[in-house]
Amino acid sequence: MNTSLLSVEQLTKEYKNGKHAIRGVSFSLEQGECLGLVGESGCGKSTLARCLLRLEPVTGGTITFKGKPIQQLNEKQLNPYRRDMQIVFQNPAAALNPRLRIRDSLLDPYNQYGRHMQHNYFSCSSRSAFVDELLEAVELPSSLAGRYPHELSGGQKQRVTIARAISIEPAMIVLDEPTASLDVLSQGAILTLLEQLQRQLNLAYLFISHDLAAVSRMSSRLLVMREGQFVDEFARQEMFAEDRHEYTKELISIY
Numbered sequence: 001m002n003t004s005l006l007s008v009e010q011l012t013k014e015y016k017n018g019k020h021a022i023r024g025v026s027f028s029l030e031q032g033e034c035l036g037l038v039g040e041s042g043c044g045k046s047t048l049a050r051c052l053l054r055l056e057p058v059t060g061g062t063i064t065f066k067g068k069p070i071q072q073l074n075e076k077q078l079n080p081y082r083r084d085m086q087i088v089f090q091n092p093a094a095a096l097n098p099r100l101r102i103r104d105s106l107l108d109p110y111n112q113y114g115r116h117m118q119h120n121y122f123s124c125s126s127r128s129a130f131v132d133e134l135l136e137a138v139e140l141p142s143s144l145a146g147r148y149p150h151e152l153s154g155g156q157k158q159r160v161t162i163a164r165a166i167s168i169e170p171a172m173i174v175l176d177e178p179t180a181s182l183d184v185l186s187q188g189a190i191l192t193l194l195e196q197l198q199r200q201l202n203l204a205y206l207f208i209s210h211d212l213a214a215v216s217r218m219s220s221r222l223l224v225m226r227e228g229q230f231v232d233e234f235a236r237q238e239m240f241a242e243d244r245h246e247y248t249k250e251l252i253s254i255y
């Protein structure tokens, strides 16, 4: 029996315009692991992320999450899995509702998926205490709770989207270029925060980026994607090995 948290077999995605964005990829992600996925713009990284979370229908192959094939489930059937699979996108401004105060944005996933969950990490004794705990977890002052997204910096907004993702204590978070819109200092701080949270909450990450340096810092294993396929897969310590794929070597030479 497959005991991986997430197991993907021969996944394909063809868009209506005939574009084959994903061409038969297979991989697995273990509980508590950070798996890196690196590749150039347009290779299919975001498409894969959206397919995994069933935000996009897949064309073929299987996605097994917590032992259950989920690629064909309808929205109602997916509901119990939604809490456990979260995503953090590149652009935090687009991910937050501009009309909601930070407090309400933070409570939104919990209102949608969290009501019957067991709390292992956040005590959630009251709504305001929960918001304070979430802000503290991502190292933001509780005074931000009453503000709107436009009153926060890019780095602060991304911390809020991370707080939302962890609020319902998922098993897995897909990080789709989570630092790409931030300056270098904020990028480093967000990566450090993500590392801390991974340990504290025993999270599995699929860390997606074109930035090989960021991916290799975070991930114990790396996948290299090109034109919708994986061309290389290796443990971090094998990154500079002689037998790396030529394309991986090319990516290494750029960074």
Ligand SMILES: Nc1ncnc2c1ncn2[C@@H]1O[C@H](COP(=O)(O)OP(=O)(O)OP(=O)(O)O)[C@@H](O)[C@H]1O
Pocket (backbone or CB within 6 Å): 015, 016, 017, 019, 021, 039, 040, 041, 042, 043, 044, 045, 046, 047, 048, 210
């Ligand atoms: N809705 C869509 N309809 C048709 N083609 C699409 C659609 N979305 C993406 N594509 C195409 O699929 C391919 C993969 O796109 P995708 O956004 O997944 O790549 P990516 O690696 O995430 O790129 P980036 O890093 O620039 O976001 C590209 O050729 C893109 O043009």
